[in-house]
Amino acid sequence: MKKIWIIGLHEFRIRVRSKWFLISTFGLPIIIISLSLVSGYVAGSGIGSSVKHYGVLDETGIYGKSVAADLEQQYKDGDEGLYAFQVETDVSESNRAVFDTLVTEGSLDGYFLIPGDVAKTLVVSFYSKKVGAFRDVSRFERVFNRLLIQNNVKNYNLDSTIVKTLMARAEVNSFELGKTDKLSGSQEFFRYMAPFAFLFLLFMGVFMGAQMLMRGIIEERSNRVIEVMLSVANYNEVMAGKILGMAGLGISQSLFYLIVLAGVGGYYGVNLINSMMVILFLAYFILGYLWWAAVFMAIGSLFDSEQDAQQAVSFISILAVVPMMLWTLVIESPNSTLVNVLTYIPIFTPYFMIMKLAVNAASAFQIGTTLLIMLVAVYYTMRVAGKVFKTAILLYGKRITLPEIIRWIRN
Amino acid sequence: MLVLEKITKQFENVLAVDSVSFTVQPGRIFGFLGPNGAGKTTTIRMIMDILRPDSGRVIYSGDTKMPDARAFGYLPEERGLYQKIPIKELLIYFANLRGLRTGEASKVIDMYLERFDLSARKDTKVGELSKGNQQKVQFINCIIHNPDYLILDEPFSGLDPVNQLILKEILDEFKDHGKTIIFSTHQMDQVERMCDDIALINKGKMVVAGKLRDVKETYGKKILEVIPLSEADLNHAIFADMKGEILDHNIHIPFEHESAIQEMIQKINQTVSVRSIRIAEAGLEEIFISLVRGAK
Numbered sequence: 001m002k003k004i005w006i007i008g009l010h011e012f013r014i015r016v017r018s019k020w021f022l023i024s025t026f027g028l029p030i031i032i033i034s035l036s037l038v039s040g041y042v043a044g045s046g047i048g049s050s051v052k053h054y055g056v057l058d059e060t061g062i063y064g065k066s067v068a069a070d071l072e073q074q075y076k077d078g079d080e081g082l083y084a085f086q087v088e089t090d091v092s093e094s095n096r097a098v099f100d101t102l103v104t105e106g107s108l109d110g111y112f113l114i115p116g117d118v119a120k121t122l123v124v125s126f127y128s129k130k131v132g133a134f135r136d137v138s139r140f141e142r143v144f145n146r147l148l149i150q151n152n153v154k155n156y157n158l159d160s161t162i163v164k165t166l167m168a169r170a171e172v173n174s175f176e177l178g179k180t181d182k183l184s185g186s187q188e189f190f191r192y193m194a195p196f197a198f199l200f201l202l203f204m205g206v207f208m209g210a211q212m213l214m215r216g217i218i219e220e221r222s223n224r225v226i227e228v229m230l231s232v233a234n235y236n237e238v239m240a241g242k243i244l245g246m247a248g249l250g251i252s253q254s255l256f257y258l259i260v261l262a263g264v265g266g267y268y269g270v271n272l273i274n275s276m277m278v279i280l281f282l283a284y285f286i287l288g289y290l291w292w293a294a295v296f297m298a299i300g301s302l303f304d305s306e307q308d309a310q311q312a313v314s315f316i317s318i319l320a321v322v323p324m325m326l327w328t329l330v331i332e333s334p335n336s337t338l339v340n341v342l343t344y345i346p347i348f349t350p351y352f353m354i355m356k357l358a359v360n361a362a363s364a365f366q367i368g369t370t371l372l373i374m375l376v377a378v379y380y381t382m383r384v385a386g387k388v389f390k391t392a393i394l395l396y397g398k399r400i401t402l403p404e405i406i407r408w409i410r411n
Numbered sequence: 412m413l414v415l416e417k418i419t420k421q422f423e424n425v426l427a428v429d430s431v432s433f434t435v436q437p438g439r440i441f442g443f444l445g446p447n448g449a450g451k452t453t454t455i456r457m458i459m460d461i462l463r464p465d466s467g468r469v470i471y472s473g474d475t476k477m478p479d480a481r482a483f484g485y486l487p488e489e490r491g492l493y494q495k496i497p498i499k500e501l502l503i504y505f506a507n508l509r510g511l512r513t514g515e516a517s518k519v520i521d522m523y524l525e526r527f528d529l530s531a532r533k534d535t536k537v538g539e540l541s542k543g544n545q546q547k548v549q550f551i552n553c554i555i556h557n558p559d560y561l562i563l564d565e566p567f568s569g570l571d572p573v574n575q576l577i578l579k580e581i582l583d584e585f586k587d588h589g590k591t592i593i594f595s596t597h598q599m600d601q602v603e604r605m606c607d608d609i610a611l612i613n614k615g616k617m618v619v620a621g622k623l624r625d626v627k628e629t630y631g632k633k634i635l636e637v638i639p640l641s642e643a644d645l646n647h648a649i650f651a652d653m654k655g656e657i658l659d660h661n662i663h664i665p666f667e668h669e670s671a672i673q674e675m676i677q678k679i680n681q682t683v684s685v686r687s688i689r690i691a692e693a694g695l696e697e698i699f700i701s702l703v704r705g706a707k
Contacts, residue, residue, distance in 0.1 A: 006507050014496060224491030228552070230461045231485035232508040394461070394489075 003233045007241020012248045015212060024208070025253050029260045052136060055099050055111030056087040063114055063147050064089070070143045083136075091115070103129055112140060119152065194265070195358035196327050198281065201257045202354050205285055207320065209250035210292040213242060217300035217393075218309055226393055235390045243293050250289055251282065280357055280367065287374035288350030292320075294378070294385035301389040302400050323351035334361030343370060346377035384409050412437055413458065413560060413591050418467035420453050427453040429615040430467065435591050435608070437559075440582065442606035442623070443595040446703055450615040451595050452488055455562055458593070459485055471560070478560075481509045484553035488564035488595070494538030498529065498548055501537060502555060509556045516555060523551045527577060542569050550578060554585070561585055561592045567601055579605065599696040609695075613703050623695075630698045635664040635675060636691040644683040663697075 015021055058064030068085030075082040086102075088095065091113065102108040110128030118124060124144060126137050153163045220226040229238050258281065262273040296313065303309040322342070323330075330339050334356050343352040349370050356362040391408045392400055413435040420428040428450040435441040445451045456462040458469055460477045468475050471482075493501055499520055506516030524530045527547040537545060546569040553561065561582070567575050582605065585592060596602060602609060603623070610620035619626055638661055639645045645660065653675065655664040666672060676688055693701075 003508055006504070010504050014493075220491075220493075223494060224487075224489040225493055227461065227487040227489055228485070228491070228505070228549075231459050231483060231487070232480045232505060234460075394456070 003237045004241045004244060007229075007233065007238060008244030008248060011216065011242055011245025015245070015249055016252070021249070025256060028204075029257065033260075033264065051082060051084050052133075053084050053086070053108050054136070054140075055102065055108045056085055056114065057091045057096065057099060057111060058087060058089055058114040059091045059116035060114055060118060061089045062151060063118075063144060064112075066147050067140060067143050070147075071139060074143075075139070086111075100127070103127065109133065109136075114144075119148065192331065194261075194270075195331050195355040197261055198354045198358045199323060199327055199351055201254055201261070202281070202285055202288065202350060203320070203324065205250040205254040205257075206289045206292050206350070207317075208253070209246040209289050210296040212249070213246045213293050214296040214300035214309060214313070215306060216242060216246075217297055218303055218306050221301065221393060222304050230394075235386070235393075239297065239386060239389060243290065243297070246293065247286060247289055251285065254281070254285055277357060281354060283371060284350035284354055284374070287371070287378055290378045291346060291374070291381055294381040298385035298388040298392075301392045302405070319347055320351075323348055323355070327355060330355040331359055334359050344373060346373055349374055349377075387411075412472055413593070414470040415454070415458070416468050416470065418454065418457055418464040418469065420450075420457060420462060420464050426615050428457070428464075428612075431612060431615070431617050432467075433610045433617065433620045435593055437591045438586055438589040439607040440586055440592045440594055440605050442602040442609040443593050443612070444597075444599075444602065444609055444699060445612040445618075448614075449612045451612060452564070453615075454612065455485075455487070455564060455593070455595065458562060459483065479510065481511075481556050482559045484556070484558035484561045484563075486549060486553045486563045486566055490549055490564075492537045492545060492549060492552075495536055497534045497536055498540070499524070499533040502548070502552055505552050506555050511556055519555045519557075520551065523555065526581075527551065527574065543571060543574065546570055547574060550581075554581065559590055561590055563593070564595045565597070566594065567596065567598060599694065599699060603695050611699065611702055618702050627692070627695065627698065630702060631693045631695075632665060633669075634691055634693055635666060635672065635688065637662045637664065637679060637688050638686040640684040640686050644685065647683045649679065649682045663691075663693075 056064040056068055064085075064087040068083075068087050071083045072081045072085065086108065096113070099108065099111045103110060110126060110133060113125040113127065115121060115123070115125075124141075126133075126140075149163075149167065150160070153160055217226075220229065226238075233241070258273060258278065265271065265273070295316065299309055299312050303312065326339070326342070329336065330352060333339060339352060339356075342348045343356070343366070353362060353367070353370050356366070387408050388405060392405075415431055415433050417430045417432050418428060419426070419430050431450070431454055433441075443451055443454070453462060457464050460469075469477070471478055496504070499517075502520045503513055503516050506520070507513065511519075521530070521533075524533055527550075529544060529547060529551075532540065532544070537548060540548065550563075550566060553563065563582075566578060566582075570578060582592060582594075594602075594606060606623050608621065609623050609626055611618040619630065621629075637650070637655070639647070645657065645662065650657075650662050650664065653664045655662040664675065666675065672690065679685060679688065
């Protein structure tokens with residue numbers, strides 16, 4: 001046990017002081033936070049925006065000016081308006097040609113064409129050099145439709161107060177249970193993104209740790225340190241020590257990220273992390289890490305070069321990306337059949353469970369059974385990996401085939 | 412004392428070690444010899460418990476249970492060190508694994524670094540050292556904990572004559588302290604100079620084992636060593652007729668009985684010009700070659 005501890009501590013120490021570990025640990029949150037702050041500042045300061053120029057050819061002569069005035073007034077960046085409209089009522093071919101030219105030359109970003117019978121046809125056209133002004137078109141559409149309804153109400157001599165009441169729209173506010181303040185937009189966004197953040201943390205921690213473990217084993221194999229190691233400690237002690245060291249590294253890194261995440265959550269007024277969440281995160285982290293560590297360690301013991309080993313792990317690594325691909329499904333339908341089935345497959349279990357926990361969709365039964373499944377899976381994977389490691393680690397310069405590996409495992 | 416009793420190890424279809432037995436006495440240096448692929452490394456790995464024998468047993472000072480790692484200093488043939496760690500830190504790490512406390516290990520390490528002229532480089536990363544210096548660090552790593560058993564596979568490779576001498580001195584000290592030393596090499600001159608006992612293994616099987624002197628007496632034939640005067644003399648057909656073997660600028664001619672020597676010398680003197688002719692004893696290298704060829 002003492003040797004496992006010494007090996008683990010040594011592995012932890014040599015890696016924790018490497019500059020790449022420090023850069024990846026502290027650099028990643030700094031980069032993410034800096035990027036979000038910069039994008040927030042850019043969005044707020046207007047540095048990244050410019051005034052959009054649109055033309056409106058309004059045959060009705062009723063809507064164009066009002067829509068333009070409304071949008072110019074409504075969307076502002078400080079005192080600066082975001083939109084500038086050039087409104088004309090002449091929709092003749094020659095005037096359209098003039099507007100086409102203005103768009104081609106770049107004086108206008110595009111123009112809207114409101115036909116005279118728009119109240120009947122309910123179709124307004126938008127012309128531009130390239131598509132992509134979705135947000136601007138949708139804002140125009142919204143204001144135009146409001147004005148169209150108002151005008152119809154006036155034409156039908158209806159009581160505008162009654163119509164306004166009938167057309168009133170309700171908004172849905174989000175509250176966190178037990179709290180009286182409604183969630184702001186950024187809080188809602190943060191809540192939505194939190195499961196992904198947890199998934200990302202788990203994925204990074206587990207994979208970086210397992211990858212480092214594999215690299216370490218390949219290095220010791222190619223450096224021929226492994227035989228010296230095996231003369232001072234037995235296979236199990238070497239294996240366990242290395243796994244322990246990397247687990248320590250992954251746990252420290254994940255705890256640091258959890259603190260950062262909790263800090264950012266706190267800044268937005270969202271309480272993401274409680275003690276139970278931390279305990280379960282660590283439990284799934286450790287079990288997920290041990291499973292992948294066993295797989296990567298066995299693969300590492302088969303190869304002399306990292307390049308060959310990376311090719312071998314690439315196939316199995318693709319499977320690890322599945323939870324990343326399905327994260328929106330887990331958030332929106334955490335108890336769907338597909339999610340529930342995948343949750344019970346050990347290779348995916350920690351990732352799906354951590355997302356479910358983040359959206360409060362994991363029952364105590366599910367937590368208990370998945371932890372048990374992971375324990376069993378880790379135990380058997382470790383046994384198989386141990387057999388491969390013991391047999392392959394000292395076979396230098398020999399190309400090991402799959403049937404050989406299967407034979408070792410069977411024996 | 413270390414005793415190997417009929418140890419056997421098979422890998423898939425290859426019988427790597429086949430019922431090998433020998434005894435290594437404390438206070439003596441034991442040369443473990445054999446051509447490449449003979450089964451030396453597998454045998455050593457079984458002594459070190461890195462591999463388990465399929466049958467047979469290894470007895471360590473009367474006990475079949477292997478002593479703790481602290482009892483062994485092992486320099487494997489396939490050896491290396493962590494490249495990015497400073498020398499002293501690395502040596503302390505291995506010393507800790509063998510049960511030495513850091514303070515205690517530090518003193519011994521400083522002493523050996525001084526002895527091998529590496530004191531000034533104790534904070535240098537291993538990867539920045541020359542191959543010879545790395546070899547010295549590897550050897551220091553084997554002995555810092557004062558082990559009872561020293562198992563060294565090609566310990567002299569990569570060392571200059573000065574450091575070979577230091578290493579030899581240290582091995583002699585260990586020998587004088589009654590340690591059990593196994594020494595595997597292809598350098599027969601080293602074996603002749605240092606070993607008390609030897610064992611020769613070929614294709615997994617024991618060929619010969621015993622005291623070096625006895626082996627040389629039993630297997631070492633006497634030869635007629637001729638040093639011809641010129642290149643033309645060296646390549647003269649007479650030597651081929653006498654089944655002579657050219658080694659450097661000498662010719663080694665085997666003979667069955669000493670009675671034939673006079674006639675042979677006379678014949679040589681009449682045919683070619685020679686610098687010297689003498690009766691010599693075959694070296695271990697020749698014994699090694701003839702035994703290995705004979706085993707085939």
